[in-house]
Amino acid sequence: MTVVGRTWERLTIPGKILAVVIPLGAVLTAGLALLIALIGGAVVQFLVDNLPLVRFVVAATIVLLMTVPSAFLIIYMEMKVIALMNLRYGPDRVGPFGSALSVVHGLKVLMKEDFTPTSADVPVFTLAPVVVYMSSVMSLLVLPFAPGIFGQDFNIGLLYFFAMGGLTVVGLLMAGWSSFNKYSLLGGLRSAAQVVSYEIPLTLSVVGVVLLAGTLSINKIVLGQAGSVLDWYVLRQPLAFAIFFIAVTAEANRTPFDLTEADSEIVAGFATEYSGMRFGFFFFAEYVNVFIASGLTVALFMGGWNAPFNWPWPVTVGLDPGGLGIGLLFLLALGPPVVIIVLGLPFYLLNSQVKFWQALIIGFVLFNLLAVAAVLGLAFLSFDWVVGLLWFMGKTYVFVFTFVWMRGTLPRVRIDQLMGFAWKWLLPASLLNLFVTAGAILVVNK
Amino acid sequence: MTTRTPYDIAAHASSDDPRITLEEQLGTFEPIPPYPPRTEREAEFYTLRDGEMFVNMGPQHPSTHGVLRVVLKIDGEKVVDLDPVLGYLHRGVEKLCENADYHQAICYTDPLEYISSLFCEWSPVMAFEKLLDVQVPRRAEYIRVLAGELNRIASHALFMGWFALDLGGLTPILWSFIERDEIVEMLAALTGQRMLFNYFRIGGVNGDLNHEFMSRLGTWMSKATSQINSNQALLNENEIFVRRARGLGVIDTATALNMCMTGPNLRATGVPFDVRRAHPYSIYPELDFDIPTRVEGDCLARYLLRMDEIKQSLRIIDQCLNEMPDGPIMAKLPRLIRPRPGRAYAAIEGPRGQYATYAISDGTDQPYRMRIHDPSFVHLQTVGLLMPGNLIADTMAIMASLDPVMGGVDK
Numbered sequence: 015m016t017v018v019g020r021t022w023e024r025l026t027i028p029g030k031i032l033a034v035v036i037p038l039g040a041v042l043t044a045g046l047a048l049l050i051a052l053i054g055g056a057v058v059q060f061l062v063d064n065l066p067l068v069r070f071v072v073a074a075t076i077v078l079l080m081t082v083p084s085a086f087l088i089i090y091m092e093m094k095v096i097a098l099m100n101l102r103y104g105p106d107r108v109g110p111f112g113s114a115l116s117v118v119h120g121l122k123v124l125m126k127e128d129f130t131p132t133s134a135d136v137p138v139f140t141l142a143p144v145v146v147y148m149s150s151v152m153s154l155l156v157l158p159f160a161p162g163i164f165g166q167d168f169n170i171g172l173l174y175f176f177a178m179g180g181l182t183v184v185g186l187l188m189a190g191w192s193s194f195n196k197y198s199l200l201g202g203l204r205s206a207a208q209v210v211s212y213e214i215p216l217t218l219s220v221v222g223v224v225l226l227a228g229t230l231s232i233n234k235i236v237l238g239q240a241g242s243v244l245d246w247y248v249l250r251q252p253l254a255f256a257i258f259f260i261a262v263t264a265e266a267n268r269t270p271f272d273l274t275e276a277d278s279e280i281v282a283g284f285a286t287e288y289s290g291m292r293f294g295f296f297f298f299a300e301y302v303n304v305f306i307a308s309g310l311t312v313a314l315f316m317g318g319w320n321a322p323f324n325w326p327w328p329v330t331v332g333l334d335p336g337g338l339g340i341g342l343l344f345l346l347a348l349g350p351p352v353v354i355i356v357l358g359l360p361f362y363l364l365n366s367q368v369k370f371w372q373a374l375i376i377g378f379v380l381f382n383l384l385a386v387a388a389v390l391g392l393a394f395l396s397f398d399w400v401v402g403l404l405w406f407m408g409k410t411y412v413f414v415f416t417f418v419w420m421r422g423t424l425p426r427v428r429i430d431q432l433m434g435f436a437w438k439w440l441l442p443a444s445l446l447n448l449f450v451t452a453g454a455i456l457v458v459n460k
Numbered sequence: 461m462t463t464r465t466p467y468d469i470a471a472h473a474s475s476d477d478p479r480i481t482l483e484e485q486l487g488t489f490e491p492i493p494p495y496p497p498r499t500e501r502e503a504e505f506y507t508l509r510d511g512e513m514f515v516n517m518g519p520q521h522p523s524t525h526g527v528l529r530v531v532l533k534i535d536g537e538k539v540v541d542l543d544p545v546l547g548y549l550h551r552g553v554e555k556l557c558e559n560a561d562y563h564q565a566i567c568y569t570d571p572l573e574y575i576s577s578l579f580c581e582w583s584p585v586m587a588f589e590k591l592l593d594v595q596v597p598r599r600a601e602y603i604r605v606l607a608g609e610l611n612r613i614a615s616h617a618l619f620m621g622w623f624a625l626d627l628g629g630l631t632p633i634l635w636s637f638i639e640r641d642e643i644v645e646m647l648a649a650l651t652g653q654r655m656l657f658n659y660f661r662i663g664g665v666n667g668d669l670n671h672e673f674m675s676r677l678g679t680w681m682s683k684a685t686s687q688i689n690s691n692q693a694l695l696n697e698n699e700i701f702v703r704r705a706r707g708l709g710v711i712d713t714a715t716a717l718n719m720c721m722t723g724p725n726l727r728a729t730g731v732p733f734d735v736r737r738a739h740p741y742s743i744y745p746e747l748d749f750d751i752p753t754r755v756e757g758d759c760l761a762r763y764l765l766r767m768d769e770i771k772q773s774l775r776i777i778d779q780c781l782n783e784m785p786d787g788p789i790m791a792k793l794p795r796l797i798r799p800r801p802g803r804a805y806a807a808i809e810g811p812r813g814q815y816a817t818y819a820i821s822d823g824t825d826q827p828y829r830m831r832i833h834d835p836s837f838v839h840l841q842t843v844g845l846l847m848p849g850n851l852i853a854d855t856m857a858i859m860a861s862l863d864p865v866m867g868g869v870d871k
C-alpha cells in the first residue's frame with residue numbers, strides 16, 4: 015500500500031469528503047474566476063443590453079415559483095370553506111388549523127407511484143399535464159399584480175391571455191385521448207366543446223372594456239381604472255362583467271361547469287388514469303386557473319390594483335437615515351438591546367413565574383414583530399406597489415372565495431344546458447353589450 | 461421435512477410485477493362477452509353501429525349506489541341503449557333463510573335494504589305472525605310504526621343527499637346527514653344498532669322505549685320540521701337543480717303500473733297507491749295521514765314526493781307519541797316456533813315501495829321457502845325504458861331518482 019493509500023485509509027468519512035471537495039472547489043473557483051475575468055464583462059454587457067429579456071426570464075421564474083404556494087393556499091381555502099359550508103371541520107391536523115395539509119398533499123402526490131397504463135400513448139400521456147400546467151403559468155405572465163409588478167406588458171396582452179387559456183384545452187384533449195380510457199375520452203371531448211364554446215362570449219364580453227380603455231394591454235386597462243370605485247369598469251360594463259364571470263368559470267372548469275371532471279358521471283374525466291405528480295400538475299393547474307380567472311376579473315372589471323377610494327390625506331415619510339451621521343451607528347448598536355429590555359421588563363416585573371431570560375426572549379420576539387411591522391408599514395407608505403399588491407390580492411381572493419362558494423352550493427349543469435346557455439344567451443348578450451358600448455362611445459365622442 | 465418448491469413466477473403472475481411483461485390487450489377491456497350471442501336482443505345490443513361505443517358504468521363507479529354494473533351503449537354523450545348487469549351483491553338470502561329458524565331468518569333479511577332495515581324486518585315478521593296466527597300487542601304495533609316512520613325519514617333524507625350528489629351538488633348530502641345521523645343515533649338508543657337493527661321480533665319488538673330514545677326523539681321533533689325545510693330550500697329553490705330534474709325520466713301511469721312500480725315512484729305518476737291505505741296493516745288504519753301524489757312522473761316529482769312523505773311521517777310519529785298505549789311489547793310465544801303447515805304473504809309500505817314476503821311453512825322450525833319481493837328490483841327494470849335517449853349525466857340522475865338499493869336488488 016502506498017503512502018497516499020494509507021493516509022486515505024486513516025481519514026474519517028467527513029475527512030474523505032473534505033479531501034475530495036476542497037481541491038475540487040479550489041480548482042472550480044479558480045476556473046470560475048478565470049472565466050469571469052475573460053468573459054464577465056461581455057456577459058454583463060449582454061445582460062445590460064437585453065434588459066427586457068432578463069426581466070422576462072426573472073419574471074417567468076418568479077411567476078412559476080409563485081403558482082405553487084398560491085395553489086396551496088387556494089386548495090386549503092377550498093377544503094376549509096367547503097367544510098364549513100358542509101358543517102364539517104375540514105382539515106385541522108397538520109399545521110395551525112390544518113393549514114399545512116395542502117403542502118402535505120403536494121408531498122404525497124410527489125411520492126406516489128407515477129403509473130402509466132399499458133395501452134396509453136406514452137409521449138402524449140406524459141406531455142399532457144405539462145401542457146396544461148405551462149399554459150396556466152404562461153397566462154399568468156401578463157397579469158399585472160401591482161404598478162410595475164408584472165411579467166410582461168404586451169400591447170396585445172389580453173389576446174395573448176386568451177390564446178394561452180385556449181391552449182389548456184389542447185392539454186386536456188391530449189390527456190383524454192392518450193389515456194386509453196373512455197371516461198377520459200369523454201372528459202377530454204367535453205372540455206374541448208365547453209372551452210371552445212365559452213371562449214366566444216368570454217372574448218366578446220371583454221371587447222366592451224377594450225373599447226372603453228382603448229388598449230389590449232391589461233396593464234393599461236388597469237391604469238385606465240385609476241381613481242375611485244366609480245371608475246371601475248364593472249359599473250360601466252355590468253352586463254359584460256356578468257357574462258365574463260360566467261364564461262371564465264366555464265373556462266376554468268369550475269362548478270357548476272365542471273363537466274370535464276364530473277365525478278358522479280365520468281369518474282374523474284381526463285384525469286382518471288393519472289396518478290402521482292402528473293395528476294398533481296392537473297390539480298395545480300386547476301387551482302392556478304382559479305387564481306388567474308379571479309385575477310383577470312379583478313384586473314378588467316374591479317380596478318386591478320387600484321384602491322377603491324382616493325385617500326384624501328397623502329402620507330409621506332421623510333426619513334433620511336444618512337442625516338443622522340454617526341448617530342445612526344449608535345442607534346443601530348444600542349436601539350435593539352434597549353427596546354428588547356424595555357419590552358421584556360414588564361413581563362418579568364408583573365409575573366413572578368417568568369424568569370429574566372424568558373422575559374428577554376419575549377422582548378426579543380416582540381421587538382422582531384415590531385421591526386417587521388415597521389418595515390412593512392414603511393414599505394406600505396413608500397412603495398405604491400406594496401399597497402397595490404395588497405389590494406389586488408384582497409380583491410382576487412374575494413373572487414376565489416366566490417368560486418369556492420359556488421362549488422359548495424351549486425349542482426352541475428348538463429352538457430346540453432351548458433352549450434345552450436353559451437350560444438343562446440351569453441353570445442347574444444355579449445354582442446348586445448358590444449354594440450351598446452360602441453354606440454355609446456360614438457355618441458359621447460361626437 | 462417439507463421441501464420448498466421454488467417460487468413460480470408464471471403461476472403468481474401479477475400486473476404489478478415488473479418481471480412480467482403484459483400483452484397489449486391486457487390493458488383493455490371491452491364489455492362484449494367472449495361467447496357468441498345467446499339471444500336476439502344480446503346480438504343486437506352487442507353490435508356497434510358507426511360512432512357508438514360501450515362504456516362500463518360500474519361495478520366500481522362513484523355513483524351507482526352499490527355495485528350495479530350498467531353497460532351503456534353511447535353515441536357521443538347520448539345513451540343509445542343499456543344493459544344492467546346484476547348479481548354483484550348476491551348473497552342468497554332467501555336460501556339462507558330456509559336454513560335458519562324463524563327468529564334467525566329476521567337477521568338475514570335485515571341487510572337487504574340496508575338504508576331502511578326496519579322494513580326488511582317488518583315484512584317477514586308479519587308473514588311469520590300470520591303463519592303463527594298470533595296477535596301482536598298494541599304497544600308493540602305503535603312502537604313498530606314509530607320506529608318504522610323514523611327509518612322512512614332517514615331513508616328519504618339520504619335519498620335527498622344522494623340525488624343531489626349525483627347531480628353534482630356537494631353540500632346537500634352532508635346536510636341531509638344531519639337528520640339521518642340523528643335518527644340513526646336515536647334508533648341505536650332504541651334497538652342497539654345504527655344500521656342493521658334486528659329489532660322486530662315475531663310477536664312484538666325486542667325492547668321497550670327507553671329514556672335516551674325518548675329524549676333524543678323529543679329534542680329532534682321540536683326542530684325537525686324547520687331543519688328539514690331549510691335543508692330542502694337549498695335544492696328546491698336552486699335553478700340548476702330544478703332545470704336538470706324537471707322533465708327528466710318521465711314515466712306515465714300506464715307504464716308504471718305495467719312495470720309493477722310501487723311506492724313513491726308510482727305515486728309520482730299520480731296513482732295514490734299506498735299499502736298502508738290500500739291493504740291496511742298494523743295500526744295504520746287508526747292514524748291520520750295523507751298520501752301525497754304528483755302527476756308529472758319525472759325525477760323532480762319523485763324527489764318532491766319523497767320530501768312530502770317526510771312531512772307525513774312526522775305527522776304519524778306525532779300521533780304515535782300522543783296515543784302510545786301501555787301494555788306488553790311481546791306476545792306470549794314459545795321459544796321454539798313451529799307454525800302449522802301453510803303459507804302466508806305480508807306486504808308493507810317501505811320507503812321504496814311495496815316490500816313483501818311470502819313464506820311457506822312445512823311444520824318444522826324453519827321456513828320451507830321464503831320469497832322476498834323487493835321494490836328496488838322492480839324499479840331498476842324501468843331504467844331500460846327511461847334512460848335511452850338521455851345524456852350520460854342523466855343516467856345517474858334517473859337512477860338516483862328511482863332510489864334503488866343494490867342490497868335489495870341482488871338479495
